[in-house]
Amino acid sequence: MRDIQLESKNFHVDSVGWKQHTNHQGVIYLQNPEKDIWEYVGRVPRLLVGHQLFTWFAGMRETEKVGKRMPTDEEWNIVTNNGKDLLNLKKVLSGCRGTGGVFYGLDADAHFWSSSVAGTGAWGRGLYSSLFTVGRSPSDQAYGFLVRCLKD
Numbered sequence: 001m002r003d004i005q006l007e008s009k010n011f012h013v014d015s016v017g018w019k020q021h022t023n024h025q026g027v028i029y030l031q032n033p034e035k036d037i038w039e040y041v042g043r044v045p046r047l048l049v050g051h052q053l054f055t056w057f058a059g060m061r062e063t064e065k066v067g068k069r070m071p072t073d074e075e076w077n078i079v080t081n082n083g084k085d086l087l088n089l090k091k092v093l094s095g096c097r098g099t100g101g102v103f104y105g106l107d108a109d110a111h112f113w114s115s116s117v118a119g120t121g122a123w124g125r126g127l128y129s130s131l132f133t134v135g136r137s138p139s140d141q142a143y144g145f146l147v148r149c150l151k152d
Helices: 056-065 073-082
Strands: 019-022 028-031 037-042 052-054 109-118 121-128 134-139
Touching (some): 073 109, 109 134
Antiparallel strands (some): 019 028
């Protein structure tokens, strides 16, 4: 089995100049001009401030710009089976963003994109505070998930 490792931190892009919004939940966030990346800035658990959620297309676009890449679905299988990165991934459970602008699972779960397409969606991974397993599911590419890149 290949040794696949993830970077120690979630992928992040420069958010200078992004417009600030507050949704009906009271969550304060920044949104990029393309409206496909969101950064928590207020009314969320303190650990989540600064974390960014990406649509699948934004994750693919932005990681490619800097010569990085998200793991494939198969590479996620290797990462989740070796267990080394799981505790690091569970440190910050920043939830996800639905297509209607609602943030779900704040401080309770985390969702990560893979680079692999699944039908009309993409494969994602879900970590939950109440479970020690990692879920795998095809997800709408417009959802806002975290991006974790592979280590070089």
